[in-house]
Amino acid sequence: MKRFLLSALATTTLLAGAAHAQDYPNKLITVIVPFAAGGPTDTVARLVGQSMSKSLGQQVIIENVGGAGGTLGAARVAKAAPDGYTVLLHHIGQATSVALYRKLPYDTLNDFAPVGLITDVPMTFVAKSAFPAKDLKELVAYAQANKDKVSYANAGVGSASHLCGMLFMTAIKAELTTVPYKGTGPAMNDLLGGQVDFMCDQTTNTTSQIKGGKIKVYGVTTKTRVPSLNEVPTMDEAGLPGFEVAVWHGLYAPKGTPQPVIAKLTKALQEALKDPNVVTRFAELGTEPVSPDRATPEALGKHLKAEIDKWSPIIKAAGVYAD
Known part of the structure; x- marks a missing residue:
């Protein structure tokens, strides 16, 4: 009887998730940018968000939640309802904060559902x-x-x-x-x-x-x-041999967001990165969209892990902490 109830609960949850995804989106979507308005990440978010609105059929708005090196905005999304209506657009700081902050209010690798990479600036x-x-x-x-x-x-x-x-x-x-x-x-x-x-x-x-x-x-x-x-x-x-820093940006949803919703967000992101207006504006700003194979959950998840592994020992060796 217990096994039957668990099975029935799982089936109900799957059906509810599928129904939600089929109806998604039916209201505006908020993209949290964890930095002040007018900055580079804000610029990327507004260009991409405007284009995503077209393919999603709902308005995508940008909300700036700055402070604590981007961790306040990231925490807001980590704790948001996993329904696809609150997402995070963050840069390389999503990886470096793991070492810069000894007590983060979230688990970077486990509290977010990657949607896709956007650009390397x-x-x-x-x-x-x-x-x-x-x-x-x-x-x-x-x-x-x-x-x-x-x-x-x-x-x-x-x-x-x-x-x-x-x-x-x-x-x-x-x-x-x-x-x-x-x-x-x-x-x-x-x-x-x-x-x-x-x-x-x-x-x-x-x-x-x-x-x-x-x-x-x-x-x-x-x-x-x-x-x-x-x-x-x-x-x-x-005159500074080997000095290199590129700032990549990615889009994330909260952990537990239904896979069909993630798929819709990924598709909208990929379409935005092919939008001639986005491509032109990115070029004017000195960057370009990533290739379609990098604008995927798998590519962003793998890249985030690699960047954490790359920067953590460098930051720890420098003894630089933000808290």
């Missing part, structure tokens, strides 16, 4: 327009000689700009004054205003400012030059 090393160094070698020399005077802005502990800055300071063997913000949007505003000296930020946030001549650029953090900024050398070419 290069970063640029930029400075205020009045910064004296004319190239990266001069910037490094100036920073080493004035490490107590120069200021490095980032989007908060655990952010991509924080990680890039940490690697930069390790590479030049100098601890610089860091100024954390609640997102790269506010940090960029102060860089433009000359309140801070330099920062490392994603091309989605810097390309227009670079091309407008509003900030100085010293290098891109990829192995090869970025087509939209082809005149800008790589950090390796400019």
